Amino acid sequence: MTIVEASPAAATSALLLCADLGAELPQAVRLQRLVDLLRTQFGCGAVALLRLEEERLRPVAVTGLVSDALGRRFAVGQHPRLAAILTRREVTCFEHDSQLPDPYDGLLDTLVGEPLPVHDCMGVALHVEGRPWGVLTLDALATGTFGPAARQRLGQWVPLVEAVVRVARLEQELRTLRMAATGPAEGDLALATPERGGAGELEIVGESPALKRLLHELSVVAASELPVLLLGETGVGKELFARLLHHQSPRRARPLVHVNCAALPESLAESELFGHVRGAFSGAVSDRAGRFEAAEGGTLFLDEVGELPLSVQAKLLRTLQNGEIQRLGADRPRSVHVRVIAATNRNLREQVASGAFRADLYHRLSVYPVPIPPLRERGNDVLVLAGRFLELNRARLGLRSLRLSPDAQAALRRYRWPGNVRELEHVISRAALKALSRGVDRNEIVTLEAGLLDLDALDEPVATPRSDAPMAPAAGGALSLAAPTGTLRDAVDACQRQVLNAALVAHGGNWAQAARTLDVDPSNLHKLARRLGLKG
Ligand SMILES: Nc1ncnc2c1ncn2[C@@H]1O[C@H](COP(=O)(O)OP(=O)(O)OP(=O)(O)O)[C@@H](O)[C@H]1O
Structure with a gap:
């Protein structure tokens, strides 16, 4: 039996899905249409499409479930129904009196907080390019909805569902490649979300436009060598996003070294960052590399950078300017090739104005400021x-x-x-x-x-929004310069950094295109970038 023979409505739905395959659609929209259509087709209360990531299933599109369902992750070992579905190629059906716990218990949007009453449930494992991809589950509140005919029909839908999933994945890969080559198109913003999962720890949860814009911005700047300053209130995820930046950057195979500047006592800060040689101070019994050297070839994450003592700020500035460090007590400097990502929940501009933070270091670190929305x-x-x-x-x-x-x-x-x-x-x-x-x-x-x-x-008053506005040009290309905090040279450098930055971001890190836009010779652009500390 084919779907077309099963019912005209099923045939129409299948044709609609096929027509979708020919159109370019954002992944989230494509998969949502799929589950909505299946819900109507099978007359059920909820449909969920879950992606297998290591030992967990992550909902990627749901209908009929509460909003928080999208943030849940179902460990296969803890959900026997999902485990049973995954182990078979055929449709798995659970009788209405099945004693196995249901992963959606209490999550149906029509029965908020209620236990799932006796109901029908079926699901099927999905495979893409010969590998397990995830599962599709259907729940119906009326018992008897999923009789033998419905099970058979679900089996017939599987190749089409797998084709939709595969197209969605290929489209996403294509967009990523296109973005890398030419910079993103406006419509790609929603798709710039990094492939989640796999690196379970690095999973960024959220679907809001504000988060998607942030992830897009991070994915663009990750490809460059620019120093990044992450700005945001406490607990917004600055550390998480710093790790994401590193993992999306060409330095991902090299170390990411985390330094919590607030936890560095002034007396030890210099040796921690730059290392020391034997005898440099009492207790320095052997040569020791600092965090800069530990991050060689990779990224140094300076968390809470606003807390760095002024004496260390001067040394950090020198390193950022010359790409060299000098171990405490050593005669000679040595080169390091490290990208710096810094983060703060302080208003660094105010700290500069009050003299607690060096203006020149601020300009070096804030080459590309990224505000993280609360x-x-x-x-x-x-x-x-x-x-x-x-x-x-x-x-x-x-x-x-x-x-x-x-x-x-x-x-x-x-x-x-x-x-x-x-x-x-x-x-x-x-x-x-x-x-x-x-x-x-x-x-x-x-x-x-x-x-x-x-x-x-x-409930208490929230800190006022940060005034560390990004240094990227405002809409329409106008520059938004910070209030002057240093010499005229500092201001000119900051302005040049801003313009160069914006051109690089606009062209997805492509130097030749940035040079064309700015109407400068590419080799001069590289030279200028080196002088401004934008590249090593
Ligand atoms: N979008 C997100 N998805 C999943 N987890 C998140 C997300 N954002 C933040 N978190 C989690 O919230 C917690 C706080 O995040 P993090 O430590 O990165 O914040 P922070 O901005 O660095 O805070 P602080 O300024 O206080 O150091 C962490 O457990 C982090 O994994």
């Missing part, structure tokens, strides 16, 4: 991230299901999150523990009510 400006991401933390806590505490009541969701959306993602993580973990301490049954669905989150108690 959580309250990322819309629904707060719920998607909450989903991530709920699932982690559910697994850690051995609960059947952990979710938020509608009031709790509204409270998370309302709250201003001065501590950003880190605070959200703590709020969810604390509320889950509180719920447990009230004696909930681990085998029931645990719903976190707004009161458990204690957000009102935490």
Whole structure:
């Protein structure tokens, strides 16, 4: 039996999907259309497409599930239904009286917080280019929806579903290649999200336009050698994004060395960063390389750079200017080839104005400033991230299901999150523990009510937005120069850096094209960039 013979409606849906294959669509849109169409086709309450990443399944498109479902990650070992689906090539069906726990228990958007009643459930493993790709699951609230005919029909849909997934993947790869060659087109912004998963630790959760713009900007600047200054409130993810930058850069195979400048005592800071030779100070019993040398060929991440003592700032500036370090007590300098990424939640301009931070170092470090938006400006991401933390806590505490009541969701959306993602993580973990301490049954669905989150108690004024505005040109090409903080030469250098920077970013790091746009000889452009510290 073919789909066409099965029903005219199925034939029309299949044709619509085929027509989609010929059109260029953002991946998220293509996959969402797929699950929406299957939901109608099979008359079910929820459909989810989940990508297999190592031992976890990550929802990439869902319909009929609550918003936080997209942020959840389902460890295959903890979800026997998903594990059963993955192990077979045929459609796997769970009878309505199956005792196996359902991964979507409490997550259906029509039954917020309710246990899933007796229902039908089926799913199938998907393969792309001969390799397991993930699973497709369908849940129907009316028992008997997934009879033998529905199972057979799902089996017939599989090749088409796999084709859609494959096209979405190929399109994404093509866009990435195109972006690398020519810089992004406006419509590619939503697709610049790095391939998530794999590097589980580096997973960036969120779907908001603000996050996608940030990821796009990072992916462009990652390819260059420019120093980057990450700016943002505490807990926005500066360290996470610094790691992402390194992993997307050509230096990814070399070390990423993290230095927390706030934790460096002034007396040790110089030796930590630049190393020392034996006898340089009492206790220096042997030669020791510093963090710069440890990062050779890779990236040095100077976290909380605003806390660096002034005496060390001068030495750091010299290194950034000459590409050389001198171990404490050594006679000669040695060259290092290190890209610096710095981060701060301070207003460095104010620190420069007050004399706590050197203007010349500020200009060197802020060649490409990247403001990271606070959580309250990322819309629904707060719920998607909450989903991530709920699932982690559910697994850690051995609960059947952990979710938020509608009031709790509204409270998370309302709250201003001065501590950003880190605070959200703590709020969810604390509320889950509180719920447990009230004696909930681990085998029931645990719903976190707004009161458990204690957000009102935490509601306090949020730090004013950063005034470390990016040095990139404003729209229309106008330059937005910082208030002068140094000599005229400093200001001219800053202006040249800004223009060069913007041209490089606009041309995806292509120097020849940047030189053409700026109407300068390419070799002069390279020379100027070296003088300005934009390249080694
Ligand atoms: N988009 C995101 N997706 C997943 N996890 C995130 C995201 N953003 C932040 N986090 C997590 O939030 C926590 C705080 O992030 P991180 O330490 O990078 O913040 P930070 O800006 O460097 O904070 P601080 O300025 O206080 O050092 C980390 O556990 C990080 O993994």
